Amino acid sequence: MTDTITLPNSLRSQPDERGHFGAFGGRYVAETLMPLILDLEKEYRAAKADPAFEEEFQTLLKHYVGRPNPLYYAGRLTEALRKNAPAGKGAKIYLKREELNHTGAHKINNCIGQILLAKRMGKTKIIAETGAGQHGVATATVAALFGLPCTIFMGAKDVERQKPNVFRMKLLGAEVHAVTSGSQTLKDAMNDALRHWVSNVHDTFYIIGTAAGPHPYPELVRDFQSVIGKEIRAQMLEAEGRLPDMLIAPVGGGSNAIGMFHPFLDDSDVAMVGVEAAGEGLDGKHAASLAGGASGILHGNRTYLLQDEDGQITEAHSISAGLDYPGIGPEHSWLHEIGRVDYVPVTDKEALASFQKLSSLEGIIPALESAHAVAAAERIAPTLDADKIVVVNLSGRGDKDIFTVAEALEVEI
Amino acid sequence: MTDRFAQRFAACRNQGRSALITFVTAGDPTAADSAAILDALVEGGADIIELGMPFTDPMADGPAIELANLRSLGSGTTTADILAIATAFRGRHPDIPLVLMGYANPMLARGAEWFAAQAKAAGVDGVICVDIPPEEDREIGPALRAAGIDLIRLATPTTDAARLPAVLDGAGGFLYHVSVAGITGKQQAQLTHIEHAVAKLKAATDLPVAVGFGVRTPEQAAAIGRVADGVVVGSAIVDIVGSHGDKAAPFVRDFVASLRAAMTAREHAA
Ligand SMILES: Cc1ncc(COP(=O)(O)O)c(C=O)c1O
Numbered sequence: 001m002t003d004t005i006t007l008p009n010s011l012r013s014q015p016d017e018r019g020h021f022g023a024f025g026g027r028y029v030a031e032t033l034m035p036l037i038l039d040l041e042k043e044y045r046a047a048k049a050d051p052a053f054e055e056e057f058q059t060l061l062k063h064y065v066g067r068p069n070p071l072y073y074a075g076r077l078t079e080a081l082r083k084n085a086p087a088g089k090g091a092k093i094y095l096k097r098e099e100l101n102h103t104g105a106h107k108i109n110n111c112i113g114q115i116l117l118a119k120r121m122g123k124t125k126i127i128a129e130t131g132a133g134q135h136g137v138a139t140a141t142v143a144a145l146f147g148l149p150c151t152i153f154m155g156a157k158d159v160e161r162q163k164p165n166v167f168r169m170k171l172l173g174a175e176v177h178a179v180t181s182g183s184q185t186l187k188d189a190m191n192d193a194l195r196h197w198v199s200n201v202h203d204t205f206y207i208i209g210t211a212a213g214p215h216p217y218p219e220l221v222r223d224f225q226s227v228i229g230k231e232i233r234a235q236m237l238e239a240e241g242r243l244p245d246m247l248i249a250p251v252g253g254g255s256n257a258i259g260m261f262h263p264f265l266d267d268s269d270v271a272m273v274g275v276e277a278a279g280e281g282l283d284g285k286h287a288a289s290l291a292g293g294a295s296g297i298l299h300g301n302r303t304y305l306l307q308d309e310d311g312q313i314t315e316a317h318s319i320s321a322g323l324d325y326p327g328i329g330p331e332h333s334w335l336h337e338i339g340r341v342d343y344v345p346v347t348d349k350e351a352l353a354s355f356q357k358l359s360s361l362e363g364i365i366p367a368l369e370s371a372h373a374v375a376a377a378e379r380i381a382p383t384l385d386a387d388k389i390v391v392v393n394l395s396g397r398g399d400k401d402i403f404t405v406a407e408a409l410e411v412e413i
Numbered sequence: 414m415t416d417r418f419a420q421r422f423a424a425c426r427n428q429g430r431s432a433l434i435t436f437v438t439a440g441d442p443t444a445a446d447s448a449a450i451l452d453a454l455v456e457g458g459a460d461i462i463e464l465g466m467p468f469t470d471p472m473a474d475g476p477a478i479e480l481a482n483l484r485s486l487g488s489g490t491t492t493a494d495i496l497a498i499a500t501a502f503r504g505r506h507p508d509i510p511l512v513l514m515g516y517a518n519p520m521l522a523r524g525a526e527w528f529a530a531q532a533k534a535a536g537v538d539g540v541i542c543v544d545i546p547p548e549e550d551r552e553i554g555p556a557l558r559a560a561g562i563d564l565i566r567l568a569t570p571t572t573d574a575a576r577l578p579a580v581l582d583g584a585g586g587f588l589y590h591v592s593v594a595g596i597t598g599k600q601q602a603q604l605t606h607i608e609h610a611v612a613k614l615k616a617a618t619d620l621p622v623a624v625g626f627g628v629r630t631p632e633q634a635a636a637i638g639r640v641a642d643g644v645v646v647g648s649a650i651v652d653i654v655g656s657h658g659d660k661a662a663p664f665v666r667d668f669v670a671s672l673r674a675a676m677t678a679r680e681h682a683a
């Protein structure tokens with residue numbers, strides 16, 4: 001071997017043994033947590049190699065989560081976009097129906113995987129952070145399923161904004177801990193979950209809700225979420241006899257997107273678009289870490305972050321609570337830098353319009369997060385030839401968002 | 414250049430006591446208040462100063478220090494202010510070892526070399542970066558060592574014998590034993606546990622071993638001082654700053670003096 005730097009033969013072989021995706025990822029945690037993170041990695045390697053683990057995971061995904069969910073051809077959306085497209089333009093749009101999963105989003109895929117790991121490691125308590133409450137609900141759900149006590153850390157502001165999900169978590173038997181520190185939102189919930197974990201490492205498993213955090217979390221969350229991309233691959237081959245031309249997913253921390261993209265990373269003919277929340281616009285308040293941030297270290301990993309020139313983290317904004325985070329998973333930072341995935345911003349306003357459009361055209365109310373991806377598809381599909389195929393990850397359903405949307409539209413309900 | 418850490422620990426040893434290491438957050442409540450508070454630490458009898466670099470997301474800290482971080486940032490403290498506070502301190506106190514303690518992101522925002530050079534120019538002797546474990550040393554360790562600044566590492570109750578050599582590799586100044594698996598400001602570990610842990614650490618390194626996290630009272634400081642080379646007190650002082658704000662200096666001085674008196678009384682008790 002020479003020591004010239006070459007791109008890996010496969011884009012699917014990351015991270016390296018130290019948990020790095022190129023210059024990103026890694027394990028930036030206090031010494032107290034370090035041995036635990038190393039232990040988790042060892043257990044995860046063993047679980048990955050154990051057919052019984054995979055079998056239990058697949059069984060629960062099938063019978064409890066309801067997988068596989070459909071890959072649905074959105075004919076009315078496709079036709080509506082073709083009407084305003086130049087002749088011969090207007091790609092076919094398919095929707096991956098993650099919103100039909102139990103608990104209404106992709107989050108549950110990861111939670112099933114991680115609680116199986118917790119069980120394997122003999123941990124008896126579960127904690128998680130949540131923003132909108134989707135990951136909190138999914139975690140509380142699997143904790144109920146396995147009979148483990150569960151504490152959900154949630155920013156006090158979000159507790160106030162997301163009352164239905166707070167009540168859901170409580171019904172599921174979880175304790176919801178309102179975090180009053182810092183900006184009282186998702187990043188602070190994650191800080192407090194880490195603080196709790198560091199003080200209770202002996203018996204507590206931390207189910208991180210997105211493909212971020214210290215290694216091995218970004219890797220294991222991606223692996224559990226990769227069921228999305230694997231199903232799309234099989235379903236598309238069956239429906240169209242070929243692979244799609246483009247994949248589009250919303251990116252908060254990036255778990256649904258990496259789950260969709262990863263199985264296709266080596267298929268160079270498949271283009272990929274990650275959609276960041278541009279909030280009020282990139283020159284206003286937003287949550288677009290790649291478009292408006294810089295590389296830094298937070299929550300255990302090096303990645304793109306919204307920050308000032310002193311490295312202080314700045315507050316994110318998105319109408320979608322699930323995208324309202326000042327960072328992004330490290331593998332996305334890497335895929336952005338090597339140019340494999342194109343990341344585009346979509347504003348609150350655009351997402352709101354797509355939220356309504358998909359509801360009325362297809363009878364599917366998307367989560368506001370997912371509506372960002374729909375908006376990007378509306379922008380891109382009319383520029384592609386009509387024989388191209390685009391898949392949009394409908395990561396969640398929008399029932400949780402009806403209050404936010406009503407307020408934004410100034411409708412009383 | 415003289416090694417202020419080695420000199421100070423040796424001086425304490427000669428006096429038959431352990432070193433008193435005190436922590437405050439830079440710029441708390443405002444950058445203008447820091448000089449008086451730092452001087453109060455020294456007047457009270459602190460041997461080594463840890464100056465906390467505030468961060469928006471201090472994940473390893475409990476409520477007391479987190480609030481101090483937010484007070485400081487809320488009053489507009491910048492990295493330039495912190496370096497100015499350090500520089501001025503060094504001018505007033507040429508012999509007191511000064512440690513910058515904080516998180517990776519503010520330290521690395523302009524690059525590790527920039528930070529190391531600025532810290533060196535400000536007269537800083539050591540750096541504790543909470544969220545850079547040995548596994549990620551190359552982010553900051555090489556730059557600090559090249560600049561002649563000691564990288565002070567933490568050993569925790571979860572650091573087992575197999576891991577300890579990695580923690581010690583590249584460590585300088587003193588070894589900071591975090592006595593509880595947790596965040597700053599929480600309950601204290603049992604003295605017998607601390608004694609046992611310190612003995613194990615001292616068998617593995619020639620660096621002085623200081624004990625911190627959860628040390629709040631003169632009695633605790635005195636007891637730990639009997640088994641360790643240094644005692645770190647942070648949250649209890651930061652709480653005083655939190656209560657008294659820009660009038661905190663005399664209260665800080667008196668509290669530190671009470672810690673120091675208790676630690677010195679040991680000589681007579683023995
Ligand atoms: C429906 C839905 N989609 C997307 C996201 C964003 O998370 P991630 O980027 O990890 O998929 C969330 C987060 O709460 C969500 O609830």
